[in-house]
Amino acid sequence: MLERLRNIGIVAHIDAGKTTVSERILFYTGVERRMGEVHEGSTVMDWMEEERTRGITITAAATTVPWRAHTINLIDTPGHVDFTVEVERCMRVLDGAVLVVNGVAGVQAQSETVWRQMVRHHVRSIAFVNQLDRPGADFLQAVKSLRERLGIEALPIQFPLGSERGFRALVDLLANEAFEFPEATLGRDPRRIPVPDSVADEVGVLRSELLERLAEEDEECFQAFLDGREIPPDVLRRALRRAVGRGTLLPVLCGAALRNVGIQPVLDAVVDFLPSPLEAPPVDGFDPNTHAPFRRACDPEGPFSALAFKWAADPNEDLLYVRIYSGRVRPGDKLFNPRVKRMERVARVLRMHANTRNALTEAGPGEIVALTGCKFTTTGDTLCDHDAPIVLERLVFPDPVVSQVVEPRNSSDRDRLRSSLERLAFEDPSFHVREDEETGQWLVQGMGELHLEVKQHRLQREFGLEVQIGEPRVAYREAPIGEGRGMARVDRVLGGTKVFGAVEVEVRSAPEGPISEIRWREGCPIPPRFRPGVAEALSIEARVGPRFGFPLTSLEIEVVGGESHPDRDSEIGFAQAASAALRTAVSEAGVALLEPVMSFEIEAPAEFMSGIIGELNSKHADIQEVSADGALRRVSGTVPLFHMFGHATTLRSLSQGRASFSLSPAGFRRVTEGELESRGLVWS
Numbered sequence: 001m002l003e004r005l006r007n008i009g010i011v012a013h014i015d016a017g018k019t020t021v022s023e024r025i026l027f028y029t030g031v032e033r034r035m036g037e038v039h040e041g042s043t044v045m046d047w048m049e050e051e052r053t054r055g056i057t058i059t060a061a062a063t064t065v066p067w068r069a070h071t072i073n074l075i076d077t078p079g080h081v082d083f084t085v086e087v088e089r090c091m092r093v094l095d096g097a098v099l100v101v102n103g104v105a106g107v108q109a110q111s112e113t114v115w116r117q118m119v120r121h122h123v124r125s126i127a128f129v130n131q132l133d134r135p136g137a138d139f140l141q142a143v144k145s146l147r148e149r150l151g152i153e154a155l156p157i158q159f160p161l162g163s164e165r166g167f168r169a170l171v172d173l174l175a176n177e178a179f180e181f182p183e184a185t186l187g188r189d190p191r192r193i194p195v196p197d198s199v200a201d202e203v204g205v206l207r208s209e210l211l212e213r214l215a216e217e218d219e220e221c222f223q224a225f226l227d228g229r230e231i232p233p234d235v236l237r238r239a240l241r242r243a244v245g246r247g248t249l250l251p252v253l254c255g256a257a258l259r260n261v262g263i264q265p266v267l268d269a270v271v272d273f274l275p276s277p278l279e280a281p282p283v284d285g286f287d288p289n290t291h292a293p294f295r296r297a298c299d300p301e302g303p304f305s306a307l308a309f310k311w312a313a314d315p316n317e318d319l320l321y322v323r324i325y326s327g328r329v330r331p332g333d334k335l336f337n338p339r340v341k342r343m344e345r346v347a348r349v350l351r352m353h354a355n356t357r358n359a360l361t362e363a364g365p366g367e368i369v370a371l372t373g374c375k376f377t378t379t380g381d382t383l384c385d386h387d388a389p390i391v392l393e394r395l396v397f398p399d400p401v402v403s404q405v406v407e408p409r410n411s412s413d414r415d416r417l418r419s420s421l422e423r424l425a426f427e428d429p430s431f432h433v434r435e436d437e438e439t440g441q442w443l444v445q446g447m448g449e450l451h452l453e454v455k456q457h458r459l460q461r462e463f464g465l466e467v468q469i470g471e472p473r474v475a476y477r478e479a480p481i482g483e484g485r486g487m488a489r490v491d492r493v494l495g496g497t498k499v500f501g502a503v504e505v506e507v508r509s510a511p512e513g514p515i516s517e518i519r520w521r522e523g524c525p526i527p528p529r530f531r532p533g534v535a536e537a538l539s540i541e542a543r544v545g546p547r548f549g550f551p552l553t554s555l556e557i558e559v560v561g562g563e564s565h566p567d568r569d570s571e572i573g574f575a576q577a578a579s580a581a582l583r584t585a586v587s588e589a590g591v592a593l594l595e596p597v598m599s600f601e602i603e604a605p606a607e608f609m610s611g612i613i614g615e616l617n618s619k620h621a622d623i624q625e626v627s628a629d630g631a632l633r634r635v636s637g638t639v640p641l642f643h644m645f646g647h648a649t650t651l652r653s654l655s656q657g658r659a660s661f662s663l664s665p666a667g668f669r670r671v672t673e674g675e676l677e678s679r680g681l682v683w684s
């Protein structure tokens with residue numbers, strides 16, 4: 001059965017039509033009896049209230065659909081850059097993807113980002129050029145932009161017939177047949193029609209290019225091609241499947257999801273060209289005891305392993321979405337979580353359909369299911385067989401870049417705000433929360449203004465909390481410049497009890513990113529039972545940097561020594577000593593302020609470009625590329641996030657609303673001492 005399974009994402013730039021495509025897929029596969037429309041707020045995949053009102057997809061929903069005796073697990077991923085973490089998580093567990101491209105604009109910035117993620121996670125894909133019913137749509141131009149912007153050999157396997165409202169049919173270049181999607185039946189039962197003479201030349205050229213290319217890839221096609229024989233469509237499809245599996249070709253399909261044109265062939269292409277879990281490479285992991293890396297193949301009889309890629313708070317029962325890599329799971333099974341070193345008991349194994357679910361008696365490798373009953377497992381954790389433990393690569397999440405102050409309107413809501421924020425943070429690793437004990441306010445951090453805004457709306461709608469929020473600000477970080485060492489000793493009597501602890505730590509600057517696991521030097525005398533407490537105290541201390549109070553980052557902490565006196569050793573003693581030792585070590589190392597840098601891409605008609613570039617220069621942007629695409633100009637580069645607040649408004653007025661603009665996190669940079677003052681930040 002595994003060869004008949006596909007784990008697929010639908011990915012694209014925002015507004016390319018992912019949700020519309022997904023809804024059509026539900027309709028044609030018979031899962032939904034009526035067709036949802038984004039503009040009516042009735043879509044099934046965007047089931048969260050927040051998504052319906054905004055008409056964008058925020059949380060990926062997993063859904064299972066049948067097609068041609070195959071099972072397709074479909075993940076509708078968010079396209080907005082603020083939710084890029086959601087996309088990254090999904091990529092990790094997908095084998096294939098349908099890249100939806102806007103037929104008017106071609107490949108847009110977010111698709112490029114997603115493409116890089118797909119390449120990183122070996123996700124194979126097909127492309128669907130959508131919205132070909134719109135004025136100005138151009139299929140071959142979109143194919144060209146796929147080639148140019150993604151650097152992949154994009155190859156049309158279809159050709160659209162007609163344009164604007166007259167676009168209702170397409171040619172299948174592999175079978176050399178044309179199909180019409182009748183308007184009256186909402187595109188059901190596509191009808192075969194003759195290939196019109198008017199496109200015979202174009203179709204002929206595209207088809208021979210396609211055959212030639214497949215002949216280069218495939219021996220069977222090559223022979224037939226040499227002999228001048230007609231190659232059966234099945235042979236061509238097999239050859240294309242192998243090329244897609246190797247990642248050398250990107251087949252491109254066409255259609256207009258809103259007009260119900262071209263969706264069933266996308267499902268056919270998913271089945272025909274995208275890999276099953278059996279064809280995916282074995283998953284990488286390491287042994288939690290020895291740290292030795294090894295790989296695990298997709299074997300239902302092997303020991304169990306699964307990666308949790310999403311945790312979702314749910315009114316009835318919390319859901320843990322997992323991808324199973326080996327072995328089987330049944331309700332009642334006990335699974336081991338190597339990170340927390342605890343067993344989880346699975347209550348139910350569910351197959352998810354947008355917001356309804358079916359309970360399963362068993363699930364095996366390659367499957368994506370939701371588990372209930374798990375208490376300690378979060379996004380990125382592995383669940384495995386206790387006697388054959390494996391840790392699957394942990395997901396890496398970027399540091400948040402925007403922060404905001406939140407407080408309840410009624411102080412009686414304080415506790416509810418705490419538990420609600422903690423819940424939201426547990427669900428989303430790119431959303432951080434921290435309470436300021438002095439002011440009673442909360443500092444929340446996320447990947448963008450929209451990201452934070454959505455959390456605020458969820459606090460209101462789902463948790464019924466009225467909150468007061470501050471202006472969004474740049475989420476600065478503090479990072480050590482050099483190396484430092486600190487030692488602290490606590491030795492006193494507290495309320496009649498002896499309290500002792502002594503800790504010595506070293507810090508040094510590390511590659512950019514959150515603080516990695518704390519290291520322990522061989523022979524360190526701190527007794528093992530106090531080590532978790534020391535590690536916790538160190539990570540709490542690191543939340544507030546010594547210079548401005550921003551969290552520490554890009555920092556490696558090693559506990560190198562200490563003391564132990566079994567008669568007086570105490571948890572509190574070690575925790576206090578650890579915090580003090582870290583403070584000393586960090587101030588010895590010296591601290592710099594880091595600020596988030598964003599890559600930007602702005603697209604606008606040529607006449608507005610000089611104004612836009614002038615504005616970017618005044619914002620200290622580093623402009624890396626200016627390119628032309630017909631009448632459009634595109635400028636890209638990097639710029640400190642600090643300068644980009646309010647930029648959307650400026651850009652709108654500079655371009656009479658005709659520019660499009662995207663930002664994505666591109667790491668952190670050191671703020672110079674000169675800049676500190678101009679931002680109202682002074683030495684403490």
Ligand code: GDP
Pocket residue numbers: 012013014015016017018019020021038039055056057079130131132133134255256257258259
């Ligand atoms: P997503 O952001 O990628 O999920 O895109 P949506 O599916 O939400 O679509 C964005 C907008 O484009 C919606 O208003 C859709 O109705 C519209 N849209 C989607 N597909 C098509 C299409 O094929 N033709 C036209 N004209 N509009 C479309």
Ligand code: MG
Pocket residue numbers: 018019020055056057
């Ligand atoms: Mg959507």
